[in-house]
Amino acid sequence: MADRVLRLSDFSVRFATAAGSVPAATEVSLSVAAGECLGVVGESGAGKSQLFLGALGLLAANGRAAGRAQLQGRDLLGLPARELDAVRGRRVGMVFQDPMTSLTPHLRIGTQIAQVRMRHLGEPAAEARRRALELLRRVHVNDPEQRLLQYPHELSGGMRQRAMIAIALAGNPQLLIADEPTTALDVTVQAQILALLQELKRETGLALILISHDLGAVAGLADTVAVMRQGRLIECAPATELFASPRQAYTRALLEEARALAAPVPAQASGEAPVALEARALSVSYPVPAGGWGRRAALAALSEASLTLHAGESLGVVGESGSGKSTLARALLKLVPHTAGRVVWMGRDLDALSRARLRAQRRDLQIIFQDPLGSLDPRMRVAELVGEGLRVHEPSLSAAARRAAAQAMLARVGLEAGLMERYPHELSGGQGQRVGIARAMVLAPKLLVCDEPVSSLDVHSQAQVVELIAALKRETGLALLFVSHNLGIVQRLCERVLVLYLGRMMELAPAGALFAAPRHPYTRELLAAIPLPDPRLQPGRLSAVRAGEAPSPRDPPSGCVYRTRCPFAQAACAAARPAWEAASGQGAVACRRWREI
Amino acid sequence: MPEGSPDRPRAWQRLWRRAGARTALLVLGILVALAVLGPWFSPWQPQALDWSQLAQPPQLGHGHWLGTDRLGRDLYVRTLYGLRLSLALSLIASGVSLLIGIAWGSIAGFAGGRIDGWMMRVVDVLYALPYLFIVIILTSLVARGSLWVLLVGLGGVGWLTTARIVRAQTLALRGREFIVAARATGLAGGQIITRHIVPNLMGTVLAYAALTIPQMILFESFLSFLGLGVQEPHASLGNLVYGGAQEMESAPWMLLGPAAVLVALLLCLNRLGDGLRDALDPREY
Amino acid sequence: MLRYLTGRILGLLPTLLVIVTLSFLILRLAPGGPFDQEQGLSPQVRANLDRAYGLDQSLPVQYAHYLRGLLHGDFGPSLRQRDFTVRELIAQGLPVSLTLGLAALLLALAVGIPAGIAAALWQGRAPDHLLSGFAACALALPSFVVGPLLALVFALHLHWLPVAGWQHGMPRYLVLPAITLGLPMAAYLARLMRASLIETLRSAYVRSARARGLGAASVLWHHALPPALLPVVSYLGPAIAFVVTGSLVVESVFGLPGTGRYLVQGAIDRDYPLVLGMVVVYGTLTLVLNCLADLLYGALDPAVHHA
16 A cells, blocks of 8 residues: 555654753654554553654644654645644544543533534534534444533543544544543443444544554554654564564563463462451442432442452452442442441451551551552652551551661562652652552551552553562462452452442352353453454454443442343343352352353 | 651752742842841831931931931831831731641541531631621721731631632542552541641642732731721831822832832742742642 | 522522621620710710610620511611611612722723733743733732822823712723722733633643644634633632722722721721621622622533532
8 A cells, every 4th residue: 555644754752841852752754554554552651642743733832843744745744833723633633542631521522523524624513513413423422412412521431432533533534543542441441442443444444543552452453563662663563463473572571461461370279268358248339419409319339249258368359440349449448438238357347346446457458559659648758658557556666667667578579778768759650559569568467458459550560560469469378359450460360250340249250260151241241352462363352342331320220230231131130130149160140141141 | 747748859949940939039038138137237216206307208328218207217127127027927827827727628628528518618608708897896896906916817817718728639638549548557537637638738738828928918008008907106018008108299209118128029929929839730840 | 500599599598697697796795885986975875875776785686686677678777877877878889889899890801811811822921921020010019009109190190080089970980990909800810811721721622622623713712711711700709809808998099989988987986787787798799799600610611510
């Protein structure tokens, strides 16, 4: 294919900062043709987004682009603002990472689409509105007539991203640039958005640039893959070739980690140990404003969750956003109040404890959080952060002894003593998460709850942190409750896995059995949505993705909460909630048809 | 603020890097030095009447450098004494309002729920009350121009906004994971407020405080206009400027000296507050 | 919508009651009385005066009496300006004060918002610095300096406008006072507008709108400006407090027969009904304006209804 829609030659982007001029991308040459998809992969900060923002004149005020960026033969750099505006939206559509912040909050979806058509295609308002409806249908938005009149905050994440794509397509562009379009989304919604992009590419002959940090995400779409690192293009090859035989060590490492996360080794089950933690019919609901003035309704974040965790055992909890997995983690530690049920720790009812006794008990029950930097007080040094728990639980300890204990623990999690005096913002994400682990482990807890501990880290640090947690568990014999939306990591780390959906338990099974033979239809959907870093298999898997999103937890469906998305749903599923049935091999499942399907 | 809090050196550095804030700091330093040391250089006393030199324009040499007022008092010395008093008053009043505001706002924000609702309703009600009227009652009741009443009046006005700002900040902080982490560690509520919440909102509060001080100074001048501020023969910037404004046409120097000091002071404080706010903004580099 | 509105307005009444009660208590618990400063009043006459105005009764009785009057729109008699009821006094002064306040507010909006937008668009360049400097000076000068200064220049020297005074239906008398009162508000609004517009211009959705090639004017007008106006709307509540205190000075400097003097003189004189009447008027205005600001906020930010 000779007609390159976009061709970057020796393209560089620099930012002027107080510390001098900082390069974001250096002498990159890339191109994409009509009907083709170029995948651009790299860790955050690799300069992959800035490249295309630079080409379209969308850099922040202190950014400068140099080199050549030819769109259908015409150089975009140095184009006057008016002519550049005739390119943006008309020739090139862009989709950004976070659809919530990238859609104008006070304008209706229909208005935002129609604006583009009126501006670029000169359509009258009524015609533009009609076309906006067609576009929403084109991107498979449900109830498009209603969506036209809605504001961005009234839509779910997936619908918002579809609306963003509709806006990007509104000017009939020749090129669509999707900048991390699925990073903020759940795995099943991610699969749906990728499937939509695949369909658009196939049916419209659009040139597509897909920017992502995830090799699995581009595997299903990209014809060519470019790998970027520290602002430079280090490898660019046809997808099948690149995935089959990467030339650069960095690409190989990325690929190996992506594969390790997607297809890990099953963990071995441990022997029977005494029950450490038990939750009985635990429910959590939050008051939410309901319509009128001051009226409130209860939003059930978690309903009747029951589980047992043995000493030294690790239990994974998986589900999408809104499934109640983080709520479960926090309710078990009494960090959010539960509205019904019991939490029993080592035979002791935590609800019966006084506040002071509960605070003392917290020593055994520790937690690490999703956002390593957000969970560390920005105004404390690492030494203070790690030592704070000792200060509370062992007040007799001298400052020096506390410091020594903190230092020993930091060494244990693989951090140098030199970091003791750092503040959180001076740490990388991986280092921050290690500090979080050290803060929890310095108290020698018996239970460690991990709430999405690696999902905000890049692939490289993810693997290392998972390895560290596994090692700590082996050595200290603590019980682990590992919450994650990433099934691969859970499989690698956990002996049993609990699947939650809309605050309810769907399936509980030994990890090996769950992944090999999922019983619940929802578990199957989750597994099918994991992107495989394999361009031979992934396109086919994407084509098989079905539409459908989780309903709002404010208004859960009657009977089985999954039935609105379930391909096997029957009338009976709406009538009554399915029982929590024990299945063979230590598992249990909440589906009335699990035997037949 | 805990010892050596992290943003402090960096925030000060960032502040110093801004030309506007740097100038403001330098001018402020000069003004404070003048307020403290300036009167020593002049032979005149602030309340001494010089009957031979009534309403004299400024003259150099051994005379009155900024002129005299209708009673023959030296305006240079009076302006600097006024500056001293205005600075002290506004600093203490801001301090009082900050203390109340931080305590009120952080407790309301951290407690949440019904306690928060009631505490903030109190603030709302006080907001709708014409605070001017309270200050007037207070000042006119006890003794006109009593410094204590002025302090209570000024401080009592300022804390409402501080409490609102602090509460909003606390609410935002409360949802942050490091506060949940502190609870998971086993800290009690009071410890969390003092060790984690207050240090983290000090930056915002300091920037706001720098903007409160000029408001206090202006408010005192406003009270002087009503005859309720600092009373003669004591001098404050407020009553000097007000006195000068009445003689604007016949004896402009009586206005110019004090007004110049007032404007310079307020400009610098406002600039400093803006600079602090920008320097503490995490998105700035 | 209508139900929401009535709900909000009914919700204001308890707040207003608390305000009146508090003011009543503060006033009455303060030492001194309305007739202290009248010389040569025999105890007999004083007692008669007290009885005539009901001041000899117990506080709860007086309070109940006052509230009952309030329900019928009766603010009671002025204790010092004996020939007038408080209602008459306020009815005389309020139109003048409201006209002045409204004119100043409109002036501030008309000047401050465009100035702030210009400063944000030319951020860091000459117009920005010029406006910032001007705004800073306007905020630093007390209005009892600005007012006479303006009068000196435009009235005494140039003879364009009257020095002071008030004549009904003559807007010329309003120009200088409105400028004096509106100037610091305009400066504050300009700073507010500048800061918030710079913020929204940096936002992801403005970048996204630019990526759609909508053109600079449309991006500014449709996408960046409405959310940037939110802080300005929030300022409308505090603005009324500023107008009330500010009009006190301005009315006195320019000799306008507004209500400003009632509050101060009333409080000094212990003219209880007059001060309470002012508190009721002022409190209602503040609450209603805050309520309006909230409604406007909701119109600009659709997410507010659901939050």
